[in-house]
Amino acid sequence: MEIIARRWLQVQQILSLTPATFRRLLALCDTPESLLHMSSDLQFRFGISAANRQQLEKQLAMPHHGGVDDELSRANAEVMCLHDDDYPALLKEIHDPPPILYFRGRRELLSRLSFAVVGSRRPSRMGRSDAQAFASALGQAGFTTVSGMALGVDAGAHIGALATPSSTIAVLGTGVDQCYPRSNAALYQQIGLEGLLLSEFPLGSPPLRHQFPRRNRIISGLSLGVLVVEAAIHSGSLITARQALEQNREVFAIPGSIHNPASRGCNALIKQGAKLVETLADIVEEFSEWAGRDVIEPPVGQAVEPAVVSQVYDALGYEPQSVDELLKHCGQSVDVVLAELSQLEVEGWVEQQRGGWQRSR
Incomplete structure (x- = not known):
């Protein structure tokens, strides 16, 4: 099916169709070669000029796909089109599915x-x-x-x-x-x-x-x-x-x-x-x-506390607080508060956000 997809990519590059127009064309034609058998009125509606037709005839008659093969090979990529059997079924259901998908990987x-x-x-x-x-x-x-x-x-x-x-x-x-x-x-x-x-x-x-x-x-x-x-x-x-x-x-x-x-x-x-x-x-x-599948729960929302008792951590919540606010709650010096914040951040208990410090778990 990728060979047909590459042919359709050639068509797209020659005709420069918008995605919506390309989808309409795919709805009418099962293969790129069937474009050449469309009526002259339909070809005109899709903007296929005499020069375009000649170029399409030349490209579709060739056993390889010209620059398309080279481009995909250099990128280590592949393509699929809306007609492919393995085009994602759910994606095909949306009102504007991409007529061509490029991909790399599995x-x-x-x-x-x-x-x-x-x-x-x-x-x-x-x-x-x-x-x-x-x-x-x-x-x-x-x-x-x-x-x-x-x-x-x-x-x-x-x-x-x-x-x-x-x-x-x-x-x-x-x-x-x-x-x-x-x-x-x-x-x-x-x-x-x-x-x-x-x-x-x-x-x-x-x-x-x-x-x-x-x-x-x-x-x-x-x-x-x-x-x-x-x-x-x-x-x-x-x-x-x-x-x-x-x-x-x-x-x-x-x-x-x-x-x-x-x-x-x-x-x-x-x-x-x-x-x-x-x-x-x-x-x-x-x-x-x-419903019957075993569910492995992610480790989120755990109620845990730092191993070392910290007044700074106790004073923090899940919304940012400035250092000045922490100083009021803790009654400690700036040096002590900043040192505790640094240690708690290294251990992953707190984080700095816009507006101050907050618990991270």
């Missing part, structure tokens, strides 16, 4: 049951830990985790899923041969080997702002549901959640402190009807076919 992951985990690019330490833990638990339960390979929650979800047999799919807002952000280079390489990198954008496409909202509809479209871990009120993750609802997907959210800006998006989703998630069972029970 093609078979596209036929697995998938679940999306998305959230803030600047999560709390607990938020990133929760993303990793839930993705790992979802993987153990048989779900391939889908996310967008952004910093923060997305990266944590991919890392958690890569440790399981179900692995992960990273949907990119660039070409599959472009790593963005650069700081995720090691993760990008690992997903390309052990998971799947996926994009609807041509090879070489840079990270343009308008491409990421389009990318998000693929994340939700591939998935049975979407879990939002942490998200500000205007977060791109909420775009993914809205698109999931439009695609008739289930939306889940982890609640957070009313004082944490990164939790307001999740709390808003819950008020609007998203399911509140505390454990993996809250997700799995929504899918009856998984």
Whole structure:
């Protein structure tokens, strides 16, 4: 089927069709060669000029696929089209499925049951830990985790899923041969080997702002549901959640402190009807076919305390407090408070956020 997909990619490159026009063309034609047998009126409607027709005839008559083969080989990438038997069934159901998908890695992951985990690019330490833990638990339960390979929650979800047999799919807002952000280079390489990198954008496409909202509809479209871990009120993750609802997907959210800006998006989703998630069972029970499967719960929300008693830790909550506020509560010197904060941060008990310090677990 990849040979036919490469032929369709040749057609797309010659005709420069918009995705919507390309989908209409695919609905009329089973194979690229059938384009040449369309009526002249239909060819005109699709912008196929005499010169285009000659170029198509020449390219489709050749045993190889010209520059398409070279481009894909250099990028170590492959393509599939909407006609392919293994094109993701759930993605095909959305109103604007990508007519061509570029990918690198394990093609078979596209036929697995998938679940999306998305959230803030600047999560709390607990938020990133929760993303990793839930993705790992979802993987153990048989779900391939889908996310967008952004910093923060997305990266944590991919890392958690890569440790399981179900692995992960990273949907990119660039070409599959472009790593963005650069700081995720090691993760990008690992997903390309052990998971799947996926994009609807041509090879070489840079990270343009308008491409990421389009990318998000693929994340939700591939998935049975979407879990939002942490998200500000205007977060791109909420775009993914809205698109999931439009695609008739289930939306889940982890609640957070009313004082944490990164939790307001999740709390808003819950008020609007998203399911509140505390454990993996809250997700799995929504899918009856998984009701009998053993559930491995992620280690989240544990009630633990530092081994060393700390007045600073006792004074902190899950919303940021300034050093001045801590000094009032602790009655200790600045040097002592800063020293304790540094030690607690090293041990993973606290973290610094905008506005001050807070507990991280």
